[in-house]
Amino acid sequence: xxxxxxxxxxxxxxxxxxxxxxxxxxxxxxxxxxxxxxxxxxxxxxxxxxxxxxxxxxxxxxxxxxxxxxxxxxxxxxxxxxxxxxxxxxxxxxxxxxxxxxxxxxxxxxxxxxxxxxxxxxxxxxxxxxxxxxxxxxxxxxxxxxxxxxxxxxxxxxxxxxxxxxxxxxxxxxxxxxxxxxxxxxxxxxxxxxxxxxxxxxxxxxxxxxxxxxxxxxxxxxxxxxxxxxxxxxxxxxxxxxxxxxxxxxxxxxxxxxx
Amino acid sequence: xxxxxxxxxxxxxxxxxxxxxxxxxxxxxxxxxxxxxxxxxxxxxxxxxxxxxxxxxxxxxxxxxxxxxxxxxxxxxxxxxxxxxxxxxxxxxxxxxxxxxxxxxxxxxxxxxxxxxxxxxxxxxxxxxxxxxxxxxxxxxxxxxxxxxxxxxxxxxxxxxxxxxxxxxxxxxxxxxxxxxxxxxxxxxxxxxxxxxxxxxxxxxxxxxxxxxxxxxxxxxxxxxxxxxxxxxxxxxxxxxxxxxxx
Numbered sequence: 001x002x003x004x005x006x007x008x009x010x011x012x013x014x015x016x017x018x019x020x021x022x023x024x025x026x027x028x029x030x031x032x033x034x035x036x037x038x039x040x041x042x043x044x045x046x047x048x049x050x051x052x053x054x055x056x057x058x059x060x061x062x063x064x065x066x067x068x069x070x071x072x073x074x075x076x077x078x079x080x081x082x083x084x085x086x087x088x089x090x091x092x093x094x095x096x097x098x099x100x101x102x103x104x105x106x107x108x109x110x111x112x113x114x115x116x117x118x119x120x121x122x123x124x125x126x127x128x129x130x131x132x133x134x135x136x137x138x139x140x141x142x143x144x145x146x147x148x149x150x151x152x153x154x155x156x157x158x159x160x161x162x163x164x165x166x167x168x169x170x171x172x173x174x175x176x177x178x179x180x181x182x183x184x185x186x187x188x189x190x191x192x193x194x195x196x197x198x199x200x201x202x203x204x205x206x207x208x209x210x211x212x213x214x215x216x217x218x219x220x221x222x223x224x225x226x227x228x229x230x231x232x233x234x235x236x237x238x239x240x241x242x243x244x245x246x247x248x249x250x251x252x253x254x255x256x257x258x259x
Numbered sequence: 260x261x262x263x264x265x266x267x268x269x270x271x272x273x274x275x276x277x278x279x280x281x282x283x284x285x286x287x288x289x290x291x292x293x294x295x296x297x298x299x300x301x302x303x304x305x306x307x308x309x310x311x312x313x314x315x316x317x318x319x320x321x322x323x324x325x326x327x328x329x330x331x332x333x334x335x336x337x338x339x340x341x342x343x344x345x346x347x348x349x350x351x352x353x354x355x356x357x358x359x360x361x362x363x364x365x366x367x368x369x370x371x372x373x374x375x376x377x378x379x380x381x382x383x384x385x386x387x388x389x390x391x392x393x394x395x396x397x398x399x400x401x402x403x404x405x406x407x408x409x410x411x412x413x414x415x416x417x418x419x420x421x422x423x424x425x426x427x428x429x430x431x432x433x434x435x436x437x438x439x440x441x442x443x444x445x446x447x448x449x450x451x452x453x454x455x456x457x458x459x460x461x462x463x464x465x466x467x468x469x470x471x472x473x474x475x476x477x478x479x480x481x482x483x484x485x486x487x488x489x490x491x492x493x494x495x496x497x498x499x500x501x502x503x504x505x506x
Contacts, residue, residue: 054465054469077470082466082469084466086462089462089465089466092413092463092466094389094409094412094413098389098479106477118479136416151470
C-alpha cells in the first residue's frame with residue numbers, strides 16, 4: 001500500500017563522525033501504528049528526519065510509495081507529516097490559524113479548501129477557539145496539539161511524531177493520548193514514554209545505537225525487562241501492562257481513510 | 260481581542276485596511292519631520308490628525324502615554340542638551356543661560372519626535388503586528404526584511420523566556436556579581452543563548468521544509484483596500500498638505 005515504510009540497510013553518519021543510523025531495516029504497513037522506542041542517541045530522531053528527506057543516508061528508503069532521494073521531495077513531504085518534539089520549532093507563524101494554513105497553502109490548495117482544512121484540523125485537536133492567538137500565548141500542551149494540527153491539515157498518509165508526550169503534566173498527557181487515539185492514520189510515534197507506546201501502538205520497534213534490536217508486539221516487548229534494561233529503558237514503577245485492554249482494540253479501521 | 264491591539268476593535272480605524280493605516284500614519288510622520296519650525300501650523304495639523312484618529316479608535320490617552328513613554332524619554336533626552344551646546348543669542352532661563360537657536364531646535368526636534376512616536380504608537384494600537392507585516396509585504400517591502408521581522412516577533416518571547424530561566428539558574432546558585440571580573444558568567448549566558456537560538460533556527464528551518472516551504476510566506480487572508488481606506492487617506496492628505504502649503 002502507498003503509505004508504508006520500507007527501509008533497507010539505512011545508514012547515516014553526522015559530519016562530526018557520530019553514527020546516527022547503522023543499517024536500519026524497517027517495514028511498516030498501511031494503517032499500522034508503530035512506536036519507535038530507544039534510549040537517547042539511539043537514532044530515533046535521525047530516522048524520523050530521513051522520512052522527510054531532511055537527512056539522507058545510504059541504503060534504500062521507500063516511504064508512502066516514493067523512493068527517498070529519487071522522487072520529488074515536495075510530494076514526499078506532502079505525504080509524510082512530521083511533528084517535531086519542540087512545538088516552538090514547529091509553530092513559527094504569528095497566529096495559530098496562519099500556522100495551520102502554512103502547509104496546505106504550500107500545497108497550492110484553494111483558499112476555501114485551506115480554510116476548511118484549518119477548521120477541521122483545529123477541531124480534531126480541540127483547539128478551534130484559539131485560532132487567532134499567537135503561539136507564545138498558549139500552554140505547552142496546547143502548542144503541542146496545534147503542532148499536530150499543522151501537520152493534520154496537510155492530510156498526510158503517514159504521521160510521524162517525535163516525543164509527543166515530553167514535558168507534559170499527567171492530565172495534559174492523557175488528553176494528548178486521547179487526541180492521538182482518535183486520529184485515524186498510519187502513525188509512527190518516536191518516544192521513550194513506554195506506557196504511551198503500550199496505550200497507542202500494537203507494534204513497537206526498539207532502536208539502539210542506530211540499529212533495530214527488537215520489533216514486535218508492544219506488550220510482549222515491554223514485558224521483556226531484560227531486553228529493556230539492556231537498552232536503558234524501563235517501565236515506570238507500578239505500571240502494569242495488564243491494566244490495558246488487549247489488542248486488537250476497537251478503533252476505527254485505519255484502512256478506511258488513507259488515500 | 261489580540262493583546263497588542265488597544266481601543267475599540269470595531270472602530271472604523273481598526274477596520275481600515277492595514278495598508279491605509281500604515282501609509283496614513285507614516286505620512287503624518289513624514290510631514291512632521293520635513294516641516295521647518297516657522298511652519299508650525301503643519302505641526303498643529305499633524306497633532307490634530309493624530310488626536311482625531313485616536314478618539315475615533317477609542318484609544319485612551321493613558322494607553323498612548325503608557326506605550327509612548329518607552330521611546331519618548333530617550334529621544335527627548337538627546338534633544339534636551341541642544342540648547343546648552345548650540346551657539347547663538349543667549350537667553351536667560353532662571354540660573355541657566357541657553358541659546359535661542361538651540362531652544363528653537365529643541366522645540367522642533369521635540370515636536371517631530373512626539374508626532375512620530377504617537378503615529379507609531381497609534382499604528383500599533385489599532386493594527387496587530389501580523390497585519391502590519393502583511394501590509395508591509397503587500398507594499399513591496401523586501402521579503403527578507405518582512406520575514407526577519409516576523410520571526411523576531413514570533414521568537415522574541417521564546418528567547419526572553421530562555422534568558423529568564425538562565426538568569427534564575429545563575430541566581431539559584433548564588434550568582435551575584437560584585438565587580439566586573441565576575442561578569443564573565445554573563446558572557447557565557449550570552450554565548451549559550453546565541454548557540455541555542457542558532458540551533459533553534461536550524462530546527463525551525465527543518466520544520467518549515469517538512470511542511471513544503473517554498474521560499475515565500477504563504478498568506479491565508481487577503482487584504483481588501485476599500486472605499487473607506489481611500490477616503491481615509493484622501494482626507495488625511497488634504498488636511499496635512501493644505502496645512503503644510505499654507506504655513
